[in-house]
Amino acid sequence: MKTSEIEGQIKSLKKQEAEKINEVRTLANSDQSDVADVQAGMKEVEELRSQLANAKKELETVQRAKELLDDEAKTEEKKESEDMKISPNQEQETAEVRDFITYLKTGEKRDNGMTTVDAGVVIPKEILNVQKVPTDNRNLASLVNRVMVSSGMGTLPILQKNTARLTTAEERAENPEITKAILKNVDYKALTYRGALPLSMEMIQDAPNLKELLNTYVQEAKELTEQYQIGQVLQTATPVKAGSADELKTAYNTGLANYNRQWVVTESFYNAIDLLKDANGRYLLQDSISSATGKSLFGANVTVVSDDVLGGGAKGFVGDPKAFVLEALRSDVSVEWDHNENYEHILAVALRADFKPADTNAGKFVSFGETGK
Known part of the structure; x- marks a missing residue:
C-alpha cells in the first residue's frame, strides 16, 4: 500500500x-x-x-x-x-x-x-510514573471506591451491605426478605475538570527536568480535584448534630455496625474533640498506629482534612467512605496549550470523572457543637 x-x-x-x-x-x-x-x-x-x-x-x-x-x-x-x-x-x-x-x-x-x-x-504513563509522589494519607481518593469506566455516561451496579440472613427451606418460603436484591444502580456522567498549570511554553523549553516538573504539578492538581469533589459527596450523608461526647458516641454506635467505620473530619472538628475527656479524665482521642493522624476515636481511625473540604466548621463524616463514595474515572489526565489574560501560552490540565453517593446508608455527616438531631 x-x-x-x-x-x-x-x-x-x-x-x-x-x-x-x-x-x-x-x-x-x-x-x-x-x-x-x-x-x-x-x-x-x-x-x-x-x-x-x-x-x-x-x-x-x-x-x-x-x-x-x-x-x-x-x-x-x-x-x-x-x-x-x-x-x-x-x-x-x-x-x-x-x-x-x-x-x-x-x-x-x-x-x-x-x-x-x-x-x-x-x-504518557511513562511520564506520570517517572516521579512517584508519596501517597498522602489525608488524600480522600485512597479511601473511596474508584472505578475506571469506558464511556462518558452510564450506570454502574453497586453491591450494598446484605441484611438478609440464611434460612431453612421451611423459613425461606415465608421469608420475602431473602429474595430482595442488594444491587443498586448508580448513574454517572463524566464531567471535565480543568485547571491551568503555572507553566509557560518558554519555561518548558528551558526546563532541564521537564518530566519530573510536569508530573509533580499534574499529580497535585488531580489530587486536589478529587479531594474537594469527594468532600462534596461526603456532605450529602445523613446529617447528625452532636453537642457532646455522648452524642458523638451515639452517632458512631448506631446504624453503622455492618460497615468498616472510620472518621473523616475537618481540622476544627479534630481540634474540638482533641480537647474532650471522658468521665475518668482520659482524652477521647487515643493513639493508633494504623491511623494517618496517629489517633483513633471510639476505636475508629481518624483522617483530617482542611475545613473547606467538608464545607467549613467542625464537621465530620463517620462511616465507610469506600462504600459511600463512587468515583467513576473516564480518562487519563490530558494537557493542552491555552492562552491566559496576558495572551501567553500556558499549560492547561483536564481530568474526566464523576463522583456519586453509592451506598447512602454507609455513613453520617456530623456537625459537632450543635445540639439536636
Missing part, C-alpha cells in the same frame, strides 16, 4: 471520528436522548479510534521500511539493540514520550504514537 493511500485513510478516519464525537456530545447534552444511544455512539467512537491507531501503525511501518539502512548498518544496529535489550514496546513508548515532549515545547501535534482527546494530548 502506498504512503499516500494510508495518509488518506487516516485523514478520513479522523474526520469520521470528529463527526461521531460531535454527534455523541449532542446526544449526551440532550434531555430527550437515551443512555443506550449514547453508549452505542461511544462504542462507534472507540472503534474509529482503534481503526485510526492501526492505520497510524501501518503508516509508521511503511515509513520505516523506506528508510532501511544498508546491511552493515543494520547488523550494527541489531547488535546494539541486543546489548541494550530494548523491546518493541519500549521503543514505541519512547517514541510516544518523544512526540509528547515535542508537543510541550512547540505546540505541534504529531500523528505517530501520541494519544489525543478532544483538543488535548494524553500524558
